[in-house]
Amino acid sequence: MARTRRGKATKTRLWRWRRNPLRRPTDVVEAWLLLGAWCLAAAAGAAAGTGTAHAVEQNLDSRRAERYAVPAVLTQDAPLATSEAAGAGDQVWAKVRWTSADGSIRISLARVDPGERTGARTQVWLDRNGKLVPAPVPSAEAEFQAVALGTTTAVGAGAAVLSVGWAVRGRLDRRRMEQWDRDWAQFGQRWGRRTG
Numbered sequence: 001m002a003r004t005r006r007g008k009a010t011k012t013r014l015w016r017w018r019r020n021p022l023r024r025p026t027d028v029v030e031a032w033l034l035l036g037a038w039c040l041a042a043a044a045g046a047a048a049g050t051g052t053a054h055a056v057e058q059n060l061d062s063r064r065a066e067r068y069a070v071p072a073v074l075t076q077d078a079p080l081a082t083s084e085a086a087g088a089g090d091q092v093w094a095k096v097r098w099t100s101a102d103g104s105i106r107i108s109l110a111r112v113d114p115g116e117r118t119g120a121r122t123q124v125w126l127d128r129n130g131k132l133v134p135a136p137v138p139s140a141e142a143e144f145q146a147v148a149l150g151t152t153t154a155v156g157a158g159a160a161v162l163s164v165g166w167a168v169r170g171r172l173d174r175r176r177m178e179q180w181d182r183d184w185a186q187f188g189q190r191w192g193r194r195t196g
Contacts, residue, residue, distance in 0.1 A: 024179075030172050037165025041158040049154025056146040064136040072098035072124045075107060078116040090114065096122060100130050108132050 078094040091111040100106050110124045110132060127133045137145070 041161040045154040045158030048157035049150040052153040053146040053150030060142040067125045069123045072096040074120045080115050
């Protein structure tokens, strides 16, 4: 709603909450709906974001706890440069040898720094079953992933709640317009002519 003051239009704040002979019941419903939607969006976003961040942290922590590093030795020279297909940043695949927990010698491909020579020492990561696995995500990166995914989930949950609120508000607007049409039709008959 706008009011004029000294020839300028000003916005009247919280007009749906004030007593006014022109205020309709749907105006009050809309005011409560918008307030509820914003509060619910904030609460749902906070809960979803916190839950997601906590779940991601727990998942990465459990993976870190399940993996352990063992010393290994390269059994072949590592390639000098990474290929586009290799992925995983700046590391390359090379054969390495390590001693497992039961004392047996194992040989497999693992990611190592490029250009390492045969006999160079490195480390590989194993899971509980002694299988070769990728290195766990460092703590700082795990925190970043948890915060990023939590924030994304919070924004998504809040937006979903607000979109439902706006859809219901749109329905209220349509109902108000239909009511206005009915009211104008009645007044038009009383005046004896139609407008528009």
